Amino acid sequence: MAPTAPPTAAARPGSLRSQLTRRKPVEMLLADAGAGDGGHLRRTLGMGHLTMISIGATLGTGIFVVLGEAVPVAGPAVVLSFVVAGVIALLSALSYAELAGMIPAAGSSYSYSYATLGELAAWVCGWCLVLEYGVSVAAVAVGWGQYVNELLDATVGVTIPDAWSQPPGAGGHVNLPALVVVVLATLVLLRGVTESARVNTAMVVVKILALLLFCAVAFTAFRAGNLTPLFPLGLAGMSSGAATLFFSYIGFDAASTAGEEARNPQRDLPRAIMLSLGIVTVLYCLVALAAVGAMPWRRFEGTEAALARIVDQAGGGSVVVGLLSLGAVVAIASVVLTVLYGQIRILFAMSRDGLVPPLFSRVDRRTGVPRANTLVVGLFVSALAAVVPLGELANATSIGTLFAFALVNVAVVILRRTRPELPRAFRVPLAPLVPVLGAALCCYAMLSLGASTWIVFLGWMALGLCLYAGYGRRHSRLGRPAAAPVPPQ
Template sequence: MIFGRVKPLDAILATAEKKSLHRSLGALQLTLLGVGAIIGTGIFVLTAEAAQKAGPGMMISFVIAGAVCAVAALCYSELASMVPVSGSAYTYTYAVMGELLAWMVGWALILEYAVAASAVSVGWSGYFVGQLGGWFGITLPQEIIAGPYAGGIINLPAVVIALLITGLLVVGTSESAKVNAVLVAIKVTALTAFIILSLPVMQMENFEPFMPQGWGDGSGAGVIGAAASIFFAYVGFDAVSTAAEETKNPQRNVPIGLIGSLAICTVFYMLVAAGAIGSPIGSQPVTGADGSWLAPGSTELAQRCAAISAAAAEPLSCSKEALAHVLRQIGYLNVGNLIGLAAFLALPSVILVMIYGQTRMFFVMARDGLLPEKLSTIHPKWKTPHVITIITGLGVTFAAAFLPVGKLADIANAGTLFAFFMVAIAVMRLRKTEPTRRRPFRAPLLFVVAPLTMIGCVVLYWFLPPDAKLVLPGWGAIGLVLYFAYGFRKSHLGRGLVDVPEHTAYEEVDPPVPGTR
């Protein structure tokens, strides 16, 4: 029976110990890993898209998206502290609901991480082009800085950064974490400067009308539609749980990394959003000549932005350097350029964490036999899964070369929301089926928190743009074909190749009697 293939937690832990990654990350590095993944795209790139969808109402959008992530983080923390191995939601689902659903979750997470990395690569490209123009007056041809969606041929800067980050991850996790720490410091400094300069000059009249598109109508517009997109900016926290197997003292450090990074980032998001909305250019959506709403990333919006910018200041919804643009309009031209430089330097940390997360997902799925085991090969010198890192990097590069950032973000969210939904089910079921198992971190009010996570995921998925919603079932269908063509036959669990130890340190067992074994 397919649904009968449930891999015991003890077997998962034993497999991880038999073929494990090097534990080198502490609580601080995990928190920085989470901050590096979370702060970046939502503020530096997707702020303009949120303004186009919700106007000043994006303040509520940040609250909604953050609230869904907060309850999901509690579910993740409990499971990650119980099962400190690579694989995140995939591993948890395998242990609770069986191999088929675990495969579908892992397949959805692959979509999340790969597409997210591609989206941030495209966002970084916009800042790179802006820096060349702002500091050196260099204008690159449209053909090499945008995909076909925007009248170009290939987004060459996005290709370059994706390949560079891939190379860094091949060299090693420890080295990557050190670089990430530096980039996070740059990012936080830039956002702090933005807050200090923008909040004192806020124009409160720019907050009206507060919700020009209402709550949402299923087209992607409105406060909830913006929350569904902004959700992309928060979800980096789950990359922390994928690093559990490379973490020292994971029972303590993983929950700290998850909840700590989410709390820090939420504060920054709210303050920065307020500063952007209150700036002289405001945050009202750009409409067509007939007053109709224009979707972010559409050709119609690009044409309308060009027409408006030719005669007046560029609206926030049109900017590819949202925060730098705001400071320039306030009067801080040089500081605005420096904010753009900070984003240019810091956004690669988000790409790094996203590619890192996907490679670890592939690694653990291959280790379980659901993908070719060659993919889980560890480099003898660098101790990293170099084969799958290279394959992942090439896939990310291809998507970044030709697709727009907004579409990529919404597609990534679809996979993420599905995975979070399954985690909420898994943590509730484990409370019932294995109540005595040691839980270094217990989610408070779990049977309130987990259902809230599930409801929040369903609502945000429903308010994604229609094309983004359709990607997940299509991607899932491809995954099912691959599973039954390969994984179902080659699965270690299906073939009885399961490591089960005599006892495990992760269970609450009676201490041994002195003098016995």
């Protein structure tokens, strides 16, 4: 009899390949959502809170500064550019909605990747989310100081000196406003998730009212002639504007990080994700229409504070400009709060799986908050925002986000094939076409980013792989004898 060839489809138990591809069963993810070695998070958030978390993380600096960049590229067709960018974001949002309702875990796309692609892919996804959430919080906080100066100048005629509003290397000693806003957000998060959600809801209402105020003033100066020709730079200009504007939609996935704190996650998470994206898209298109109708598109060139300039030219006066600046300050503070919240929950899930130290998954019994996790992340991000010129590291947040989005789309396709019996409160229509298209568009957007951004991203990934090899792989919960991982496929 001829000798039987050794199997090659599956990795040997205990081999490096089996460790890197071991998957965490969906049932284990769901069981972990209700218990843990360091305690569990409390389910206190309703659909309204979840929707406001996503809006708070999405609706921020983008709409207040992005028109100055997108209108010169697209012309009046920037309104359609917002629609196209929203459709691209929608493809990934549909996948998030399906998985968030099916796997309501704090880890968001990190947990989805763990269940479908294996531990190494999950670590890479989680490390991308650390870049997306943690570094972007610092970058947004740096921009907050600039808007604070604009508000102070418009109201009391004074500004914070560069020495105390710029980091070393950018003409200052420390960025004090950036430090302050992160510390304040950390203190709010320490009080509890319900209190944090209420504060975020109030801030979201303020920034929506500020944008509606802008629209009311801008439409008084609306001229239909400013919209013709609609495509002065052709369809290519409209498409280029959509690529620029896509990053204004990043943040809608924040609600998925609250999966373990939602009262009815299977029902509310998909609805919150889709509703928040719809509200943000409508607001973006309304503001863009009012802006290009009130001011000829060629005059947007080199204008960062486009909304304030339009209000001033429309006769809104210093009071309206001051209110708009206040809305921008509140908008950015809301982004800092909600994105910092998401960062803490991602590390919480990774810590519970043993990939990062257990300190990050200990929950305070009184507040139901991972207190040590919140303090460590808050202190680290505040220091980063105060003294480090972020530069290309901040730009790399976009590529990390797109990579995580692509993995979520792939996870939908895999789970449809491997676990079709799992209950799904929401199903992506036209699957697998829609998730595959969503993943392809994310990859295309990644390839359109500059070489310097890719260099920083690859350096960040190399650092993450070193940390995984030195700590995560050895301490993984699935590597313990008591765990029963699903064999890699």
